[in-house]
Amino acid sequence: RKSAPLPDDIRAMKGGPPIVSLTAYTTPMAQMMDAHCDFVLVGDSVGMVLHGLPSTLGVTMEMMILHGKAVARGLSRAMMVLDMPFGSYEESPQQAFANAARLMAETGAGAIKLEGGRHMAETIAFLVARGVPVMAHIGLTPQSINTLGGYRVQGRGDAAEALMGDARAVSEAGAFSVVLEKVPAALADQITAEIPIPTIGIGASVNCDGQILVVDDMLGLFTAFKPKFVKRYASLGTDGEAAIASYAQEVRARAFPGPEHTFADKAPT
Ligand code: KIV
Numbered sequence: 001r002k003s004a005p006l007p008d009d010i011r012a013m014k015g016g017p018p019i020v021s022l023t024a025y026t027t028p029m030a031q032m033m034d035a036h037c038d039f040v041l042v043g044d045s046v047g048m049v050l051h052g053l054p055s056t057l058g059v060t061m062e063m064m065i066l067h068g069k070a071v072a073r074g075l076s077r078a079m080m081v082l083d084m085p086f087g088s089y090e091e092s093p094q095q096a097f098a099n100a101a102r103l104m105a106e107t108g109a110g111a112i113k114l115e116g117g118r119h120m121a122e123t124i125a126f127l128v129a130r131g132v133p134v135m136a137h138i139g140l141t142p143q144s145i146n147t148l149g150g151y152r153v154q155g156r157g158d159a160a161e162a163l164m165g166d167a168r169a170v171s172e173a174g175a176f177s178v179v180l181e182k183v184p185a186a187l188a189d190q191i192t193a194e195i196p197i198p199t200i201g202i203g204a205s206v207n208c209d210g211q212i213l214v215v216d217d218m219l220g221l222f223t224a225f226k227p228k229f230v231k232r233y234a235s236l237g238t239d240g241e242a243a244i245a246s247y248a249q250e251v252r253a254r255a256f257p258g259p260e261h262t263f264a265d266k267a268p269t
């Protein structure tokens with residue numbers, strides 16, 4: 001694909017080749033994934049991954065705008081989706097629209113993502129009717145950690161029907177896709193089969209219409225904890241610390257900088 005896909009292009013990938021996505025928070029990371037991902041999510045996970053916050057609850061509009069602008073500078077091909085931070089959309093559809101419009105206008109994002117199922121359906125419909133494409137996010141919704149009571153698998157047993165209802169509700173409200181986080185694989189498969197919009201799995205099922213991971217998790221850069229659903233494709237955290245230890249040792253041994261890293265009085269002719 002040459003030009004950036006639109007939300008409708010992502011929607012049209014339902015049932016086709018899997019949709020590939022990752023989170024990104026900075027320009028260089030966005031550049032690394034631009035050629036490989038269909039869309040890139042500026043997730044509110046940025047608060048935990050880059051800013052050391054204990055949860056996503058402290059993430060602000062200003063943080064999302066700053067990182068959204070940085071990611072936009074690194075993308076020429078992939079679509080950018082921006083998370084709405086906690087407290088910026090839950091109060092009313094009007095509040096959600098004002099903040100979504102600001103996020104899109106200031107960052108150039110083509111779509112926003114918000115957390116919640118049935119109880120957010122009215123807001124999703126309100127946004128979509130006013131030009132804001134919405135990606136929904138159901139199952140484990142980290143902004144509700146204090147009422148969910150932990151980062152547990154959602155939709156097990158009797159809770160499956162309610163989660164299926166959430167999936168139907170966000171789809172009927174006009175979301176162009178939905179993230180399924182930490183739900184049983186069989187339920188993710190049922191949802192994927194039943195709703196007409198793409199499901200993007202994280203800790204869900206290989207049969208979802210697409211997959212997403214936090215890039216720092218899959219690169220082994222964020223090592224504070226590793227959920228079961230993360231696969232590490234690199235160990236940049238341990239590689240990076242080993243490189244820093246070598247640098248420290250060479251500086252202390254006066255082995256760095258070498259002659260090739262320093263300058264003569266006169267430039268060579
Ligand atoms: O903030 C985030 O990184 C996310 C994805 C993991 C879906 O919401």
Ligand code: NA
Pocket residue numbers: 043044045083
């Ligand atoms: Na998020």
